[in-house]
Amino acid sequence: MPAAAVGLxxxxxxxxxxxxxxxxxxxxxxxxxxxxxIRAFDPDLVVLYAPxxxxxxxxxxxxPFCLATEAHAVGDFGTxxxxxxxxxxxxxxxxxxxxxxxxDLTVSARMTVDHxxxxxxxxxxxxxDRVPVVPVFVNGVATPLGPVSRIRALGTAIGEAAAALDxxxxxxxxxxxxxxxxxxxxxxxxxxxxxxxIEGRPPTPEQRAKGEQRVVQAGRDYAAGxxxxxxxxxxWDNRLLDHLERGxxxxxxxxxxxxxxxxxxxxxxxxxAWIAAFxxxxxxxxxxxxxxxxEAIPAWIAGFAVATAEGR
Ligand SMILES: O=C(O)CCC(=O)/C=C/C=C(\O)C(=O)O
Ligand SMILES: [Fe+2]
Numbered sequence: 001m002p003a004a005a006v007g008l009x010x011x012x013x014x015x016x017x018x019x020x021x022x023x024x025x026x027x028x029x030x031x032x033x034x035x036x037x038i039r040a041f042d043p044d045l046v047v048l049y050a051p052x053x054x055x056x057x058x059x060x061x062x063x064p065f066c067l068a069t070e071a072h073a074v075g076d077f078g079t080x081x082x083x084x085x086x087x088x089x090x091x092x093x094x095x096x097x098x099x100x101x102x103x104d105l106t107v108s109a110r111m112t113v114d115h116x117x118x119x120x121x122x123x124x125x126x127x128x129d130r131v132p133v134v135p136v137f138v139n140g141v142a143t144p145l146g147p148v149s150r151i152r153a154l155g156t157a158i159g160e161a162a163a164a165l166d167x168x169x170x171x172x173x174x175x176x177x178x179x180x181x182x183x184x185x186x187x188x189x190x191x192x193x194x195x196x197x198i199e200g201r202p203p204t205p206e207q208r209a210k211g212e213q214r215v216v217q218a219g220r221d222y223a224a225g226x227x228x229x230x231x232x233x234x235x236w237d238n239r240l241l242d243h244l245e246r247g248x249x250x251x252x253x254x255x256x257x258x259x260x261x262x263x264x265x266x267x268x269x270x271x272x273a274w275i276a277a278f279x280x281x282x283x284x285x286x287x288x289x290x291x292x293x294x295e296a297i298p299a300w301i302a303g304f305a306v307a308t309a310e311g312r
Contacts, residue, residue, distance in 0.1 A: 001163045003284040004041045005309045006034050007173040007244070007274045010050075010119040011300035012077035012181075012212065017219040019299040030293030030306040035124055037290060037308040043170035045090055046125075046133045047158060047280065048117060049273040050174035051140035053183055056112035058200035062142050065154055065276075067095050068111035068135040073128055074202075077212055079118035080128050087132035090165060094134055097161025103154055111135060116270075120174040140175060140270035141183050148275060149253040155276035159283025169284075173277035177237040177294075177303035180230040180265030182218045223299040230265040232296040237264070237303040240271055244278050244307065245289040264303070278309065286312045 008031075018024055055074045057063070068084075069091040075081025098105045117135055121128045136158065138151060155171075162169045186197050195201070203211065221227045243251045252275050260268050281287050293306040 001166065001284055002041070002168045003162070003171065003281050003311045004043065005171040005173070005277045005281040005287070006038065006124070007277060007305060007307045008034065008120045008123065009176045009302050009304040009306070010116055010174050011176065011302045011304070012115055012215050013219040013300045014119070015078065016216050017223070017299050019297050023295065023297060026295060027304065031123060033291045034306050034308050038124060038170065041168065041170060041310065043168045044132065045087060045165070045167040046131050046170045046172050047094070047136060047162060048120065048133050048172045048174065049136045049138050049276045050113070050116040050120070051270050051273060052116055052137055053114055053141060054197055054200070055114035057137060057139065057142070059142065059186055059198040060200065062139065063106035064139050064146050064150065066106040066108050066111065066137040067091060067098070068108045068137070069095070070109055071111040071113050071117070071135045073113050073118040076208065077115045079115045079122060083129065084113065084117065084121070084133055084135060085129040085131060087134060090132065090167070091134045093165060094158055094161045097164060098154070098157045101157040101160060103157045111137065113137070116174050120172060136276070138272045138276055140272050141267055143257070145257045145269055147253070148255050148272065151272045151276050152249055152252060152279045155279025156283045158276070159280030162280065163284050171277040171280040173273040175270030175273040176267055177240060177271055177305050178233040178264035179267045179302045181267055181301040182215055183267060185266070219299055219301050222301050229301070232298065232303045233264045234294070234296050234303065237294055237305065240274070241292060241294060241305060241307065244274065245292060247282060247287065249275065249279050249282055281309060281311060284311050288312060
């Protein structure tokens with residue numbers, strides 16, 4: 001089966017707290033390379049692995065991962081709201097294929113997603129409804145989190161199931177590498193915040209605007225160097241990209257949840273989306289990484305990467 005993978009960091013601060021023009025130009029070039037790669041590969045199905053930031057998944061029930069047969073975006077941080085163009089038949093086939101392989105997959109018939117899903121679809125395809133997609137939520141922020149080996153197993157199972165579809169499948173990962181943005185944490189949260197994290201009460205437009213402004217301010221503080229947040233860790237990020245490039249995916253099984261957070265920040269667990277996507281590609285056969293971009297971008301609170309890979 002023709003298969004490919006693209007990894008793309010997301011950030012709610014893109015367009016809201018941008019770095020210097022030279023940095024933006026380098027990012028734009030990397031994104032153009034990825035778009036050219038995708039156009040040439042010409043996928044007819046995109047399996048999109050992305051996290052959520054308490055817009056779709058809440059502590060009342062928090063699965064480690066979940067595949068959607070339908071999905072709609074909330075429209076946070078300036079991304080589009082509305083339905084994603086989910087390929088429901090492919091999603092159902094993949095779900096069955098994953099369950100058949102012994103992975104306890106959660107399935108959503110109406111998933112709510114946020115900028116984690118919408119941003120890569122907009123950046124790479126020009127909208128959230130332009131390409132047949134199977135959205136796969138991978139928890140990357142809400143502790144407790146399980147071992148990375150289970151994410152690799154999920155990615156492998158989805159890759160194997162996708163191989164049976166006889167489609168041109170692009171496995172797309174959305175997530176920052178090392179980063180520690182201000183995402184709410186349940187432990188120690190004041191009762192009103194804890195209640196929202198558990199129950200998932202949709203924020204009023206005013207509350208959403210206030211939350212988004214908090215993130216923008218955090219980006220400004222971070223770029224100015226006045227913050228208690230964990231620094232971006234380029235060495236850690238490049239180690240991750242090295243393993244992905246060399247196909248050394250089993251290396252990630254020894255990465256611990258606490259170690260990842262200490263070295264690379266609370267949201268570094270978003271790299272689970274990357275590990276899943278590359279495990280899916282690896283399940284279809286050997287691959288080559290065809291492009292790799294990385295830059296630490298404090299203004300976006302992101303170890304920011306773009307990478308493309310294709311089956312041999
Ligand atoms: O209301 C809030 O605090 C929203 C916070 C939020 O959604 C932050 C998101 C950050 C990322 O997606 C990221 O840096 O990966
Ligand atoms: Fe995120």
